[in-house]
Amino acid sequence: MEAVPRLGLVDARFLPPASRILTTLAGQLATPELWIALGETMRGWALGLALAFCAAVVAGVVIGIVPGLRALTSSTVEFLRPIPSVALVPLATLLFGPSLGSTLLLVVYAAFWQVLIQVLYGVAAVDSVAYDTARSYGLSAWSRVRHLVWPTALPYVMTGLRLAAAVAFILAVTAELVIGSPGLGAEIQVAQSSGAVPVVYALIVLAGLVGIGVNAAVRLLERRVLAWHPAVRSEVGA
Amino acid sequence: MRAVRLLALPALLVLLWWAVSGSSFYLPSPGRVGRAFAEIWFSERLAEDVLPSAGRLLMGYAAAGLLGVGLGVPIGLSPRLRATLEPVLEFFRAIPPPVLVPLIMLLAGIDTPMKVLVIVSGCLWPILLNTVEGVRALDEVLADTCRMYGVRGLARLRRFVLPGAAPQIMTGLRQALSIGIILMVISEMFASSSGLGFTIVLFQRQFQIAEMWSGILLLGLLGLGLSVLFRRVERRVLSWYYGSGAARA
Amino acid sequence: MLEISALNKAYESPGRRVEAIRSISLGVGAGELVCVVGPSGCGKTTLLRCVAGLLPASGGEVRLDGVPVTGPPPRMAVVFQEYGRSLFPWMTVRQNVELPLKEKRVPAARRRELVAGSLEAVGLDDAAGAHPWQLSGGMQQRVAIARAVAYEPQVLLMDEPFAAVDAQTRADLEDLILRLWRDLGVTTLFVTHDIDEAVYLGQRVVVLSSSPTEVMEDLKIDLPPERDQLTTRSLPRFGELRGHVYRQIQRARGER
Amino acid sequence: MLEISALNKAYESPGRRVEAIRSISLGVGAGELVCVVGPSGCGKTTLLRCVAGLLPASGGEVRLDGVPVTGPPPRMAVVFQEYGRSLFPWMTVRQNVELPLKEKRVPAARRRELVAGSLEAVGLDDAAGAHPWQLSGGMQQRVAIARAVAYEPQVLLMDEPFAAVDAQTRADLEDLILRLWRDLGVTTLFVTHDIDEAVYLGQRVVVLSSSPTEVMEDLKIDLPPERDQLTTRSLPRFGELRGHVYRQIQRARGER
Amino acid sequence: ACGGPQPAATDPASGMTKVNAGVIAIVDTAPIHLGKAKGFFKEQRIDLTITPVQGGAASVSGAVSGQFQFAFANTTSLLTAKQQGLDVKVVANGVSSTGEQGKDFSAVLVEPDSPIKTAKDLAGKKISVNQLKNIGDTTVRASVRKAGGDPSTIEFVELPFPDAPAALQSDRVDAIWVVEPFVSQALSQGARAVAWNFADAAPDLTVAMYFTTSRTDPGLAKRFTAAMRKSLEYADAHPDEVRDVLKTYTRIAPEVITEIYLPKWPVDVNKASVQTIADLALTDGVLTEKIDVSALVP
Numbered sequence A: 001m002e003a004v005p006r007l008g009l010v011d012a013r014f015l016p017p018a019s020r021i022l023t024t025l026a027g028q029l030a031t032p033e034l035w036i037a038l039g040e041t042m043r044g045w046a047l048g049l050a051l052a053f054c055a056a057v058v059a060g061v062v063i064g065i066v067p068g069l070r071a072l073t074s075s076t077v078e079f080l081r082p083i084p085s086v087a088l089v090p091l092a093t094l095l096f097g098p099s100l101g102s103t104l105l106l107v108v109y110a111a112f113w114q115v116l117i118q119v120l121y122g123v124a125a126v127d128s129v130a131y132d133t134a135r136s137y138g139l140s141a142w143s144r145v146r147h148l149v150w151p152t153a154l155p156y157v158m159t160g161l162r163l164a165a166a167v168a169f170i171l172a173v174t175a176e177l178v179i180g181s182p183g184l185g186a187e188i189q190v191a192q193s194s195g196a197v198p199v200v201y202a203l204i205v206l207a208g209l210v211g212i213g214v215n216a217a218v219r220l221l222e223r224r225v226l227a228w229h230p231a232v233r234s235e236v237g238a
Numbered sequence B: 001m002r003a004v005r006l007l008a009l010p011a012l013l014v015l016l017w018w019a020v021s022g023s024s025f026y027l028p029s030p031g032r033v034g035r036a037f038a039e040i041w042f043s044e045r046l047a048e049d050v051l052p053s054a055g056r057l058l059m060g061y062a063a064a065g066l067l068g069v070g071l072g073v074p075i076g077l078s079p080r081l082r083a084t085l086e087p088v089l090e091f092f093r094a095i096p097p098p099v100l101v102p103l104i105m106l107l108a109g110i111d112t113p114m115k116v117l118v119i120v121s122g123c124l125w126p127i128l129l130n131t132v133e134g135v136r137a138l139d140e141v142l143a144d145t146c147r148m149y150g151v152r153g154l155a156r157l158r159r160f161v162l163p164g165a166a167p168q169i170m171t172g173l174r175q176a177l178s179i180g181i182i183l184m185v186i187s188e189m190f191a192s193s194s195g196l197g198f199t200i201v202l203f204q205r206q207f208q209i210a211e212m213w214s215g216i217l218l219l220g221l222l223g224l225g226l227s228v229l230f231r232r233v234e235r236r237v238l239s240w241y242y243g244s245g246a247a248r249a
Numbered sequence C, D: 001m002l003e004i005s006a007l008n009k010a011y012e013s014p015g016r017r018v019e020a021i022r023s024i025s026l027g028v029g030a031g032e033l034v035c036v037v038g039p040s041g042c043g044k045t046t047l048l049r050c051v052a053g054l055l056p057a058s059g060g061e062v063r064l065d066g067v068p069v070t071g072p073p074p075r076m077a078v079v080f081q082e083y084g085r086s087l088f089p090w091m092t093v094r095q096n097v098e099l100p101l102k103e104k105r106v107p108a109a110r111r112r113e114l115v116a117g118s119l120e121a122v123g124l125d126d127a128a129g130a131h132p133w134q135l136s137g138g139m140q141q142r143v144a145i146a147r148a149v150a151y152e153p154q155v156l157l158m159d160e161p162f163a164a165v166d167a168q169t170r171a172d173l174e175d176l177i178l179r180l181w182r183d184l185g186v187t188t189l190f191v192t193h194d195i196d197e198a199v200y201l202g203q204r205v206v207v208l209s210s211s212p213t214e215v216m217e218d219l220k221i222d223l224p225p226e227r228d229q230l231t232t233r234s235l236p237r238f239g240e241l242r243g244h245v246y247r248q249i250q251r252a253r254g255e256r
Numbered sequence E: 001a002c003g004g005p006q007p008a009a010t011d012p013a014s015g016m017t018k019v020n021a022g023v024i025a026i027v028d029t030a031p032i033h034l035g036k037a038k039g040f041f042k043e044q045r046i047d048l049t050i051t052p053v054q055g056g057a058a059s060v061s062g063a064v065s066g067q068f069q070f071a072f073a074n075t076t077s078l079l080t081a082k083q084q085g086l087d088v089k090v091v092a093n094g095v096s097s098t099g100e101q102g103k104d105f106s107a108v109l110v111e112p113d114s115p116i117k118t119a120k121d122l123a124g125k126k127i128s129v130n131q132l133k134n135i136g137d138t139t140v141r142a143s144v145r146k147a148g149g150d151p152s153t154i155e156f157v158e159l160p161f162p163d164a165p166a167a168l169q170s171d172r173v174d175a176i177w178v179v180e181p182f183v184s185q186a187l188s189q190g191a192r193a194v195a196w197n198f199a200d201a202a203p204d205l206t207v208a209m210y211f212t213t214s215r216t217d218p219g220l221a222k223r224f225t226a227a228m229r230k231s232l233e234y235a236d237a238h239p240d241e242v243r244d245v246l247k248t249y250t251r252i253a254p255e256v257i258t259e260i261y262l263p264k265w266p267v268d269v270n271k272a273s274v275q276t277i278a279d280l281a282l283t284d285g286v287l288t289e290k291i292d293v294s295a296l297v298p
């Protein structure tokens, strides 16, 4: 990243060298505005992700285990899924204007499908012998979900969570960028339209760093909740 | 019966739409949108705007599939590689495509390669992550069996790793399909003068709301069509999985 | 109690149709212990799954207390042949055994007692905190047995439940099942490959033919009801019955 | 050929440390067939995995032809106790058996011959096109055996390979292994719970103690080399050896 | 913070009306920021909140949905909105071209060694604009037409202003249309201006305007207009203060701020120029029917 502009592969005006980006970032980090913006973004992100995650898990499990529901909903799900959140911008501005509400709408819409599909596949991965065991011991529907379906789907769900966490963050920033709700995205937008290239890249780097942090947190969570899983236990043991 | 099941919910939703539409400029009635749809998309627009977009989508999707599986397998197999690469990947994953686009434009120009690259930059992640997780979760006894019988290298990849991780890889591919469509739209928001995504954005900016919704409708239909196709393929590839009781669905 | 009449089951998959069971009719009285033997792949597991209501029959029917079985009936416990897959890897041994009891709303104190008792009976008291994948094959199988025993079922279906344990443990477990059956009057259907075991445990031994599967013989075991590893097995009648069943199975295999 | 010296293995996991093997020293000569018996959970599978180079030992070492084993050596075949999980569900039975041969670059014609031959030997010729999950437990186990047999290994490790098959099939498979061993001189380590089987098959029977696991007895089986299900098993010496091993295992279990 | 349309609420105690204005954060909108800082809105009992928006479409949607009582959008966006039957009404001038060749805040730029010398040479070339079918392509066509070229052969492509200079430098496009601060930035880095499209399109072209919807109380609209007029007047007269206020809401580098060409901020909308834009847009097919500008600008 340092070498590319230094060697003149691209003009340093348009892609500043990494050192310049990092010093700019350090300077930005010293301003309270940045932290306020970051806080706004993280609030939209966390709220949106939580809403989307809960809704998708409930919907996914219900669709996955109630017979017939999957066929009933599949066409609608597949239709709605590829509709870009950004296409919902007019609807979002209409309903909420440039505020947390529109950020949430976009974030929830985008993150929901990520988790839902993972949950559906996860529910489908329940081992048939284990399932028969649960049935023959008369486990109620709720117990089956809690003790069998959920643990089986969990690895899929965790991947879904990681995917959704990033997508939610991306959408939070994008919503701010496009609609102008306050936050990191709005800061990027202002910097962009001011031609402040190093600031733009500094903020982008910050977004990336946040992503690393989010992933590390989910990984940590995964280690706790999936200690029994072959994928995790092989690493702990080794 | 099958048709009834497939159509019941969509029909209900259209009814609901009908009921709430008209209350606002931004929510035209299904009839209006339907008319706009017929007017706009059953014309040369189809060849001019939709086909090139779809072509880029498929290119980007295929590239992301190859890249995602190609990277995901080694990362999934090697904990050390995972530890070193994961932070880098997570960094790029967290960067929103709209702010990534200017950077990609610097490197790849403003034409088709840029748009394909944007699609790849979004489709890659679900495939990559799912591949990594699928490979990590391979059955230990099967892995031991491979080691014992000297199944190594390419054969191990082809006979064990890929089929074993296939259920999760397919999950990723399915996720990526709709993300690809989304990024097709986003990529056309920059440096474009044609394309399905561009047209939708233009309609939106020109306040041609019914036309915009008809474009969104087309996106949905495109997604639906691709996912039906995808399911066909998946049922073939994973026939053992759905038959075996390793999965119940 | 359990009435199996003209049961038929065929597995259909694209390009392959296997008639696992041609026609089986069989009755098991309340509190009876019936052993099922037959050549490998003859349809014993299939039969058990149909009885448990886990697999829809292709023809004929299964009735429990006169009611046709369509799903798993309450108070029935099954020990699966694939014991490894029937344990939940995310739970400890204790939690695995306890789960069905919780479902049955057994009070906590009684539950603890049952779990501890059954784990001790199968010799796993010190592995209670371990996860199934930390156990040896035989230990896993014993967890599955402990789970069934702790459940105190009315009907018990077991599919080769002692296949992975050593001879001595096997004998102990056989006596555990006999005790359970006698004390609680559990109606038991027991699939095994071990002819000695079938004769030792069963009040009746049902021999299945190889595919196309039918009941080849339904043999009453006229040994004294009180059984004991040493004395019963050394009775001359035991040897005779054993030899008879052995010849029947051999005939069953030869016929295919 | 195979030298196991002071092998020690402990499983460590957070909060639980299990010393599966305290110390085992054992030699197996080239072309020898050694049976290993011991109580459930005593560490037989662990021993086999260490010998196969699948599990790093905590102490001591395993040498094959004088070379320390660190990973799976070539030309060694294993039949796992978890036979079901060791078959590739996405392959047919034939493909499962054929895969290791392809890896060994056996020419196609010879490969077909080996696959057909071994499937026939285990009685699965008509199931060659089926997937493993369409088979019964016993059939799956036989696929795993067929795979090992077709591989024509120099060293064969088997972990309770006949646990899921009926008595008659078991006898046939025992003779199959004996034939293989005799014809190809395969060095074989055979874990079983069936004492009769151990005495019938082995040139030596190694009895393991229960945890902390050590070799309790290494018994030479002084039966005539030519074995036969009927005559060998009715020899008085057979009964004596059998009784001896039985008592040893009982002692092993009692000691814990 | 989250909720549906918020009507302008008047606090009975102070008599202040809370107003939310959707305004894009660029040089053009300096007067409203300056006016707010100077207290011109307070004088009119308006408690003004300025919400940054991303573009004209967003401010129109925000206004129509009731999120903003007032907003800022460019002339073409407003004309398009009017044509689509949206309820928009101009309340004040936004920003105007200086009308001076070589000293405007909007220009078409080429690389220093480009064969394009005049606006006429732009015909048949690939030119970037920030949004297609908007004021950019309409006015660039006007420049080419005025110079005697054939505007119908131009290939326009969309590129956000910030990304345009890079695309020009790497020859992805032949020319770019940008506004300040990108004009000064690119010029200082060697780019060459070949057309001053706003100046070419119409004398004293009104580029953007502040508008409201009929939902807004007419009294309030009057007060906003009054405050806005004062702000425009003040800004036009005090360029140094404008440059200072730019530092507060944009991130334009200070050294650039001192150099940029400031636009004009006349108090009144130049209706004739708006009509010219409407007619040009109709010629170019950006609009589909003739629009009576009086309906938009009272």
Ligand SMILES: Nc1ncnc2c1ncn2[C@@H]1O[C@H](COP(=O)(O)OP(=O)(O)OP(=O)(O)O)[C@@H](O)[C@H]1O
Pocket (backbone or CB within 6 Å): C011, C012, C013, C018, C019, C020, C038, C039, C040, C041, C042, C043, C044, C045, C046, C047, C081, D133, D134, D135, D136, D137, D138, D139, D164, D165, D166
């Ligand atoms: N899911 C399935 N799909 C297709 N065929 C199956 C399936 N399960 C079992 N079969 C077939 O049905 C027949 C009977 O199988 P089953 O498992 O009932 O035998 P079993 O008597 O339990 O044998 P074993 O003693 O080896 O466990 C076998 O031929 C088997 O191939």
Ligand SMILES: Nc1ncnc2c1ncn2[C@@H]1O[C@H](COP(=O)(O)OP(=O)(O)OP(=O)(O)O)[C@@H](O)[C@H]1O
Pocket (backbone or CB within 6 Å): C133, C134, C135, C136, C137, C138, C139, C164, C165, C166, D011, D012, D013, D018, D019, D020, D038, D039, D040, D041, D042, D043, D044, D045, D046, D047, D081
């Ligand atoms: N992955 C593991 N993690 C922790 N402990 C283990 C693991 N695998 C086995 N053990 C423990 O090691 C001991 C020996 O297990 P092993 O599987 O070798 O026994 P075994 O002799 O094969 O028994 P069986 O005859 O029942 O198969 C057991 O106490 C078991 O609990």
Ligand SMILES: [Mg+2]
Pocket (backbone or CB within 6 Å): C044, C045, C046, C081, C159, D136, D137, D138
């Ligand atoms: Mg079976």
Ligand SMILES: [Mg+2]
Pocket (backbone or CB within 6 Å): C136, C137, C138, D044, D045, D046, D081, D159
């Ligand atoms: Mg074992």
